[in-house]
Amino acid sequence: MVERKELESCLNGLLGPDAYEDYGPNGLQVEGRGQVRRLVSGVTASLQCIDAAVAAGADALLVHHGLFWRGQDGRLTGWLKARVARLLAAELSLFAYHLPLDGHAELGNNAQLGRRLGLLADARFGPQRLGFAGPAGALSDLPRLSAQVAAALGRAPLVVPGDGRPLARIGWCTGGAQGYFEAAIAAGVDAFLTGEISEPQAHLARETGVAFLACGHHATECFGAPAVGEHVAALLGIEHAFIDVPNPA
Numbered sequence: 001m002v003e004r005k006e007l008e009s010c011l012n013g014l015l016g017p018d019a020y021e022d023y024g025p026n027g028l029q030v031e032g033r034g035q036v037r038r039l040v041s042g043v044t045a046s047l048q049c050i051d052a053a054v055a056a057g058a059d060a061l062l063v064h065h066g067l068f069w070r071g072q073d074g075r076l077t078g079w080l081k082a083r084v085a086r087l088l089a090a091e092l093s094l095f096a097y098h099l100p101l102d103g104h105a106e107l108g109n110n111a112q113l114g115r116r117l118g119l120l121a122d123a124r125f126g127p128q129r130l131g132f133a134g135p136a137g138a139l140s141d142l143p144r145l146s147a148q149v150a151a152a153l154g155r156a157p158l159v160v161p162g163d164g165r166p167l168a169r170i171g172w173c174t175g176g177a178q179g180y181f182e183a184a185i186a187a188g189v190d191a192f193l194t195g196e197i198s199e200p201q202a203h204l205a206r207e208t209g210v211a212f213l214a215c216g217h218h219a220t221e222c223f224g225a226p227a228v229g230e231h232v233a234a235l236l237g238i239e240h241a242f243i244d245v246p247n248p249a
């Protein structure tokens with residue numbers, strides 16, 4: 001059992017949210033009970049995830065996608081009211097870390113996805129240096145890379161081939177980082193992986209020769225929150241469990 005404030009300072013110390021310009025508040029988003037015995041981690045603070053955390057007896061929930069984002073109008077109505085009401089009724093604290101949970105060099109989404117794929121970053125690129133790049137190693141052509149992604153994530157990626165070149169360097173950035181494709185190309189990678197694709201990236205892949213792989217927003221962001229949850233739980237001597245609420249997007 002630890003004080004919620006101790007968990008909060010442990011998470012903030014580990015993830016360093018002040019170093020990021022983000023789309024919403026990082027850290028404690030909804031305040032629950034003062035002490036934490038059991039921490040649950042998940043990808044998104046959806047109603048299903050909150051309900052599962054309550055059912056698991058959690059005192060705190062740690063997610064990558066929290067409830068509050070820039071551009072919201074601030075009203076607690078509809079689905080947002082339902083989520084907040086459920087958290088407050090259960091006195092379940094909600095901790096959310098967005099970009100800090102992507103960027104952490106060992107425990108973040110990018111580092112952990114790299115581990116699952118057998119990739120180790122030796123360079124960073126793009127806005128806030130969130131893009132990771134490293135040698136392709138054994139993933140030296142597109143079929144090998146696609147097969148490795150499918151095996152690691154349990155789903156086949158959407159692949160836009162480049163010019164068929166051998167892969168020497170691979171870039172990746174989890175989630176909705178399709179906008180990082182040009183920065184990845186400029187950083188000299190031969191293939192770029194992220195969660196989602198938008199229309200322009202298909203043309204860019206064809207015209208620059210750099211392959212683009214859309215591997216799933218949720219699928220690529222399943223590893224950071226549990227890695228951080230496990231780490232802080234071990235440090236503080238509390239329980240931790242990861243709850244996956246599958247998402248096809």
Ligand SMILES: [Zn+2]
Nearest residue numbers: 175176217221
């Ligand atoms: Zn995301």
